[in-house]
Amino acid sequence: MSTTRGLEGIVATTSSVSSIIDSVLTYQGYDIDDLADNASFEEVIYLLWNGDLPKKDELTQFTQQLADHAEIPNEIIEQMKALPLDKVHPMAALRTAVSSLALFDEQADVMEEEANRLKAVKIQAQIPTIVAAFSRLRDGLEPVSPRNDLSFAANFLYMLTGEEPDEIAVNALNKALVLHADHELNASTFTARVCVATLSDVYSGMTAAIGALKGPLHGGANEGVMKMLTEIDTIENVEPYIRKALDNKEKIMGFGHRVYKNGDPRAKHLREMSKRLTEITGEPKWYEMSVKIDKMITEEKGLLPNVDFYSASVYHSLGFAHDLFTPIFAVSRTSGWLAHILEQYSNNRLIRPRAEYVGHDKRSYVPVEQR
Ligand SMILES: CC(=O)SCCNC(=O)CCNC(=O)[C@H](O)C(C)(C)COP(=O)(O)OP(=O)(O)OC[C@H]1O[C@@H](n2cnc3c(N)ncnc32)[C@H](O)[C@@H]1OP(=O)(O)O
Numbered sequence: 001m002s003t004t005r006g007l008e009g010i011v012a013t014t015s016s017v018s019s020i021i022d023s024v025l026t027y028q029g030y031d032i033d034d035l036a037d038n039a040s041f042e043e044v045i046y047l048l049w050n051g052d053l054p055k056k057d058e059l060t061q062f063t064q065q066l067a068d069h070a071e072i073p074n075e076i077i078e079q080m081k082a083l084p085l086d087k088v089h090p091m092a093a094l095r096t097a098v099s100s101l102a103l104f105d106e107q108a109d110v111m112e113e114e115a116n117r118l119k120a121v122k123i124q125a126q127i128p129t130i131v132a133a134f135s136r137l138r139d140g141l142e143p144v145s146p147r148n149d150l151s152f153a154a155n156f157l158y159m160l161t162g163e164e165p166d167e168i169a170v171n172a173l174n175k176a177l178v179l180h181a182d183h184e185l186n187a188s189t190f191t192a193r194v195c196v197a198t199l200s201d202v203y204s205g206m207t208a209a210i211g212a213l214k215g216p217l218h219g220g221a222n223e224g225v226m227k228m229l230t231e232i233d234t235i236e237n238v239e240p241y242i243r244k245a246l247d248n249k250e251k252i253m254g255f256g257h258r259v260y261k262n263g264d265p266r267a268k269h270l271r272e273m274s275k276r277l278t279e280i281t282g283e284p285k286w287y288e289m290s291v292k293i294d295k296m297i298t299e300e301k302g303l304l305p306n307v308d309f310y311s312a313s314v315y316h317s318l319g320f321a322h323d324l325f326t327p328i329f330a331v332s333r334t335s336g337w338l339a340h341i342l343e344q345y346s347n348n349r350l351i352r353p354r355a356e357y358v359g360h361d362k363r364s365y366v367p368v369e370q371r
């Protein structure tokens, strides 16, 4: 048996949800550049789940369906209130809340396709409500109920702040959601597929995926980038800070990628958004520091920024708390996880690879007194 560390280069499934070919990312055949410039997040969710962009009436119906399911059970809010709110990371709270949602869905274990599709709508609609409610509760505020007359992005911002957001913020968040929606067999999506391939339920797959996204080598990197930017704080500090980190062989969050070796096609959109938004907020330093770090890491390590690097200054400019960055990634990636979960169910086989054994040779049990 031979092994490939981290399954690098292993093709583990077929999928028609998204593809990365020659560094070009497509969702159901549509180039991410095209979607980022034109599509609403609602259209992208529909596309990922159904294989085609919705017609006008299909989009109206789908958007309404999402809005109709955005409320979360009161028990979930009560459960969140009981958490040690000043200590809990919002990704941990989200993981627990999504697991708990299953307990209030009588159809949680019903495996028919129609029931699973309805669960997908509910989960996609409820995850932003959970993230916003948690954020408000820990700030000592009551959760804000979702509104059904706002777009997905606008409603999320509204539930976070209790105020109607401006168009610039809504468009920026919409674009970020589109850019993060799916990404072939990334670690969290693979996790979701492994989980549901045992014919476990959708909520279990989602809970597993959230756990995988949380890690700093994956979705957690966007929070790590902002931590680094905050520590650096000034443009003059970039050079000594990064030099020291590289000398200490530290990983620089937001750089490198398992698949993209010539650059992540999503990063240029986020870089442009970071430039524009930091100008609007009057804090161009976050963009300027990012560009300087980008230049240094590219020149010295040959590593390019991934989706998490410029999204940090984008989310900061949109006023999000830094530990909400990864949950916001999860709000978007939920659409991809659910598309892959539905695809896995539709053509399922248990996912069970092998391990090459490198442990002790065979030996015999020794009673405890003789060890
Ligand atoms: C949404 C996403 O998940 S995008 C990825 C988000 N994660 C990050 O930004 C965290 C930082 N980046 C990394 O840790 C990695 O680049 C990963 C996890 C994204 C990819 O990992 P792998 O494909 O396993 O690459 P691996 O970690 O083996 O890196 C290869 C070499 O480049 C180095 N390297 C890779 N990324 C970085 C980095 N960000 N900073 C410094 N060195 C790096 C490694 O140390 C390694 O060097 P070595 O060969 O001298 O040991």
Ligand SMILES: O=C([O-])CC(=O)C(=O)O
Pocket (backbone or CB within 6 Å): 182, 183, 185, 186, 187, 257, 258, 259, 306, 307
């Ligand atoms: O594909 C990956 O390995 C990580 C990534 O960029 C993503 O999940 O968006």
